Amino acid sequence: MGSGYFGDYEDIPEHRNTQGQSLLKSGWRPLSRDLDLGFLTQLVLNDPMELTRKTLDLVSDLANTLGRRDHTWWANLLNVFSENTRYEIDEYWDYITPAPPGPDYRYKDTLSTETPINQKVSRNHIPIEYVLSRLQEITVLKVLDILGRPDIITQTFGERHFYYPVGRFIDWNRLESLGTLLAYWSEYHIWLQITNGSWGRRRYMLIAKELAPLVNKATYNLAVMLSGYQSRVGQVQSLYPLRSFPTDIQSFTDQVQQAILSQNQLAVLVHGEPGTGKTAWTQAVASEILVSLRYVIFILDHDAVENFVPPNYLERICLIINEADNLAQDRATEIAQRSNKTEHILSLLDGTLYQSVVEASGIQADQRLVVLMTCNTTERLDPAMLRKGRVDLMYEFTHKFV
Numbered sequence: 001m002g003s004g005y006f007g008d009y010e011d012i013p014e015h016r017n018t019q020g021q022s023l024l025k026s027g028w029r030p031l032s033r034d035l036d037l038g039f040l041t042q043l044v045l046n047d048p049m050e051l052t053r054k055t056l057d058l059v060s061d062l063a064n065t066l067g068r069r070d071h072t073w074w075a076n077l078l079n080v081f082s083e084n085t086r087y088e089i090d091e092y093w094d095y096i097t098p099a100p101p102g103p104d105y106r107y108k109d110t111l112s113t114e115t116p117i118n119q120k121v122s123r124n125h126i127p128i129e130y131v132l133s134r135l136q137e138i139t140v141l142k143v144l145d146i147l148g149r150p151d152i153i154t155q156t157f158g159e160r161h162f163y164y165p166v167g168r169f170i171d172w173n174r175l176e177s178l179g180t181l182l183a184y185w186s187e188y189h190i191w192l193q194i195t196n197g198s199w200g201r202r203r204y205m206l207i208a209k210e211l212a213p214l215v216n217k218a219t220y221n222l223a224v225m226l227s228g229y230q231s232r233v234g235q236v237q238s239l240y241p242l243r244s245f246p247t248d249i250q251s252f253t254d255q256v257q258q259a260i261l262s263q264n265q266l267a268v269l270v271h272g273e274p275g276t277g278k279t280a281w282t283q284a285v286a287s288e289i290l291v292s293l294r295y296v297i298f299i300l301d302h303d304a305v306e307n308f309v310p311p312n313y314l315e316r317i318c319l320i321i322n323e324a325d326n327l328a329q330d331r332a333t334e335i336a337q338r339s340n341k342t343e344h345i346l347s348l349l350d351g352t353l354y355q356s357v358v359e360a361s362g363i364q365a366d367q368r369l370v371v372l373m374t375c376n377t378t379e380r381l382d383p384a385m386l387r388k389g390r391v392d393l394m395y396e397f398t399h400k401f402v
Contacts, residue, residue, distance in 0.1 A: 023155070023162055026176040031154060031161035033097040040096055051096070058092045061085070100154055100161050102182060103191035103207040111215065111313055112205035113137040114197055128307050131224055131231045135296075136311070138233060140204050142218035143211075144172065147190065150183040177202070188214070212315055216294050219314060223286070223297035226304035236297045238287035240280045245401070249281065252395045257289055259393060260370055267349050267371040269324065269386075269394045271378050277401025278374035282320050285372060290318045295370060302327045306344050310367065318370040321345075324385075325375035346382070349390040 024030075043051050065085055113136045153164040157179030164175065172194065175181065181194040190208040197203050223236035242253055259266050270278045286297045295316040300308055305327060310317045321327065327345055349371060378386065378394075385391065 023157065023176060023178060027168055028155060028162040028164050028176070031100055031163040033094060033100070033161070035096070036098050039098045043096060054092055054095055058088060061088055100156075101152065101184065103184075103193060105207065107207050107209055109208050109211040110205060111136070111140055111143070111211055112203060113140040114201050114203050115141070116201065127231045128226060128304060131226055131233065132311060134231075134233055135222070135224055136313070138222070139215060139218050139313070140206060143206060143214045144192070144204075146214055146217055147185050147188065150192070151186045152184040153181070154183075155179050155181045172204075190214075211313075215313055216315055219296050220294055221291050223299065225299045226308075227299070227301040236283060236286050236291065236299075238280070238284040240277070240284055240401075242281075242284045242288055245277060245281060245284070246399045249277075249395070249397065249399075252393075253281075253285065253289075256285065256393060260289065260293065263392070264367075265369045266393070267373070267391045269373045269375065269378075269391045270397055271325075271375045271394070272397030274376060275400050276397035277399070278397050279322055280401065281397070282322075282372040282374060286318055286320060290316075290370060295368075305348070308348075310369065312367075315366065316368045316370075318372065319348075321371065321373045323375060324373040325377055325380045346384055346390065349385075 062085070113133070115137050117130065117133050117137050149166055149169050151166065153166060153169065153175070155162045155164070155177065169175075175194075177194055177196055181192075183192040183194075184190070188208065190206060190211070193203075193205045193207065195203045195205075221235050223234055225232040225234075242250060245253070256266075256268055259268075270281060272278055286295070290297065293316065295318040296314050297318045297320065298308070299320045302321075302323070305319075305321055308319075324345070373391075375381065386394070
């Protein structure tokens with residue numbers, strides 16, 4: 001009963017007018033639809049029957065209003081300005097004038113987020129969905145920061161169109177939004193659509209012919225850590241620069257760097273006893289090489305790897321996986337047969353896991369993937385893991401580094 005009541009209340013014209021007045025008080029201005037001779041000419045040429053019908057209907061209604069015999073002439077003239085008559089005139093005017101500019105929904109490059117993102121994390125819950133949603137939220141908001149002040153800000157509410165003077169724009173959170181809010185950047189040919197959600201949240205959607213260059217800028221130097229029930233989105237840090245490693249490891253690093261530049265997909269496995277600097281090396285490679293090449297870094301534990309699918313809007317992704325010998329164990333052993341982690345990491349390295357199905361919408365980036373893995377020994381690894389085409393480069397760390 002309550003929801004029905006409030007739904008009806010929202011449809012009451014007086015209530016819509018009150019909300020429209022609140023838009024005006026918050027800085028919005030009515031957006032008038034101007035007559036366009038080119039648009040009207042197209043109507044005459046392409047839809048003459050409908051134009052004639054609507055024109056005759058309006059003329060007939062005005063004639064009936066002005067020709068009422070039981071009212072004086074001045075009362076009939078005043079009735080022309082009544083709400084019903086004005087509605088008919090406005091409806092006709094909207095038909096013969098072009099609609100305010102709006103996004104072309106045929107564009108397939110779209111990226112959306114609901115903000116703020118609610119975190120649902122417990123010790124028994126791996127927060128992959130939350131972290132990836134948070135990363136997407138950060139990406140969308142950073143793209144908006146890069147775009148800066150738009151050229152047009154409009155809003156449609158209660159069959160009325162409003163615009164916001166762009167000179168008064170400060171940030172998106174301060175804009176009152178009751179209907180569908182649209183913004184446009186002519187330099188980038190990008191539209192932003194904002195719709196209201198539940199519990200004070202908003203849905204931001206970017207729509208453009210090409211979003212990938214802006215996404216690459218927005219995700220520069222971003223890193224994601226997923227370990228157990230802990231999560232963090234920030235920047236990767238390295239305690240040890242690459243030049244501090246032994247000479248043989250620096251030579252191997254040069255080989256890895258060349259492979260990163262020349263291959264779309266690369267898997268590197270380094271192994272050795274604890275304390276030989278394997279994890280520190282992966283962080284140094286990520287910080288000094290991959291970040292400068294605009295890779296987004298994901299540091300994943302075993303449970304996260306098992307449920308991870310690279311986001312399709314990211315063009316360059318690096319996965320750092322430590323203790324891979326506990327992840328991709330030989331499937332001939334009883335321990336490995338109790339889970340499907342080995343199959344998952346193998347399909348991830350193949351690319352078959354996430355390239356087999358392509359989404360119908362969103363950014364379809366031509367992804368480059370780098371996987372950096374460490375392990376103490378290769379003896380427990382599944383033989384298929386070391387097959388050519390899965391692990392491209394492998395090196396043993398022998399010097400005690402830490």
